[in-house]
Amino acid sequence: MLPTLSRNSHASFPNSLDSLFRSFFGPWSDGLATGNRVPPINLIEEDGQYVLEAELPGYALADVQLEVHGDRVMLSGSREDVTPESVTFRRKERQAQSFERHLQLPTEVAAEQVSACLRNGLLRVVLPVAAAAQPRQITVNG
Amino acid sequence: MNTATATTPTTTPLETFSPAMDLYETADAVTVLVDLPGVTSEQLTVEFEGGILTLNTAGVADDRHYLHQEFHPGHFQRSLRLSDNLDASAISANLEDGLLTLTIPRSAASLPRKIEIQSS
Numbered sequence: 001m002l003p004t005l006s007r008n009s010h011a012s013f014p015n016s017l018d019s020l021f022r023s024f025f026g027p028w029s030d031g032l033a034t035g036n037r038v039p040p041i042n043l044i045e046e047d048g049q050y051v052l053e054a055e056l057p058g059y060a061l062a063d064v065q066l067e068v069h070g071d072r073v074m075l076s077g078s079r080e081d082v083t084p085e086s087v088t089f090r091r092k093e094r095q096a097q098s099f100e101r102h103l104q105l106p107t108e109v110a111a112e113q114v115s116a117c118l119r120n121g122l123l124r125v126v127l128p129v130a131a132a133a134q135p136r137q138i139t140v141n142g
Numbered sequence: 143m144n145t146a147t148a149t150t151p152t153t154t155p156l157e158t159f160s161p162a163m164d165l166y167e168t169a170d171a172v173t174v175l176v177d178l179p180g181v182t183s184e185q186l187t188v189e190f191e192g193g194i195l196t197l198n199t200a201g202v203a204d205d206r207h208y209l210h211q212e213f214h215p216g217h218f219q220r221s222l223r224l225s226d227n228l229d230a231s232a233i234s235a236n237l238e239d240g241l242l243t244l245t246i247p248r249s250a251a252s253l254p255r256k257i258e259i260q261s262s
Contacts, residue, residue, distance in 0.1 A: 040212035051206075055179035055213055057240035082175070082243075083166065091165040094177055106209065121240015122180030122215060 037095040041075075041103070048134075050105060050127040057121035058082070064118060066125060068111040073127070076100040107133035158219040161197070165222075171247045172228060179240035180215045186237060188244070190230045196221045197242070227252030 044051040054075060056064060064077040078098035109127040116125040164175040178186065178199060187198045201216030224230055229249040236243045 041210070042208060042212060042215075043210040045207040045209055050209070053213075053215065055177070055240075057177040057179040060239060082241075083164070084168075087166040087168055087173075089164065089166045090172075091163055093162040094164045094175060095162065118239075120180050120182055121178070 038099045038101050039095070041101065043103075043105075049129060050109065052103070052123075052125040052127060054101075054123040054125075055121065056118060056123050059118065059121060059123075061118045064123065066114075066116055068109060068114050068127065070108045070111075070130075071105045073103040073105060073125075074100070075103070075123075075125075109133075158199075158201075158217045159214060160220050161218045163220065163222075170253065171245050172225075174222065174242075174244040174246070176220065176242040176244070177240065178218055178237065178242050181218065181237070181240060181242075183237045185216065186242070188233075188235050190224070190233065193226070193230075194221050194223050195230070195233070195244075195246075 039055045041055075042051075042053040044053065052073065052075075056077060056079075059077055059079045063079050064075070067074040076099065081097050105127065108130040110130045113128045114125060116123065118124075162177045166173055176197060178197075181199045185200045187200075189196045189198070197218065197220045199216055199218045201214065201218075204215070224246065227249055228246045230246065232247045234245045
């Protein structure tokens with residue numbers, strides 16, 4: 001069982017504005033807090049690892065960048081604008097053509113073992129928990 | 143969106159969500175772009191009945207352990223009333239990288255016509 005996100009996990013951040021957003025969004029402080037429209041994400045615990053999903057319709061793999069450092073993940077991308085010029089929009093709901101999200105995971109992950117695939121506009125990133133962050137059984141000698 | 147969801151692993155209900163859509167007009171057609179991430183052409187149905195175009199995706203229920211959830215993969219539904227001057231029988235649909243593009247041509251009767259003026 002992996003540690004779950006806790007309300008206390010943001011307590012160490014000194015910036016009061018950051019803390020305010022963190023209290024709304026948990027430890028997920030990123031574009032949501034600045035009012036930018038960003039792709040929605042899910043974080044799932046699966047077989048002792050984290051799975052990060054992001055909705056990236058219209059993005060190709062080459063349009064997406066992913067960086068992992070310890071327990072931090074940075075996901076960014078930009079997609080081609082397929083709209084021809086000089087057309088009349090009746091609806092415009094789809095979000096901006098570029099985004100950046102910064103996420104904090106509950107524990108550190110093994111960055112060198114992270115794998116990602118983008119299929120049908122859905123990104124799936126598998127983040128194995130770092131060995132140092134794995135739960136360990138401690139033998140108690142009586 | 144909040145930490146309550148992080149500590150409550152539940153089976154995702156079979157809800158549907160309205161996907162984001164752009165709609166623009168050109169001289170001879172209306173183009174609709176719909177974000178359908180994670181959806182394959184086999185999962186998508188596009189129907190037209192009584193002047194209303196309806197998109198539906200057959201998402202599957204999942205019981206994964208969500209630590210944080212902002213979307214339900216693959217559950218979308220959206221309807222759109224088409225103007226009478228569009229030719230619904232000639233709709234073309236293309237789904238690529240989770241982006242659906244529908245092109246609906248204007249009906250021949252609604253296109254501007256040049257009328258010959260005859261001199262007597």
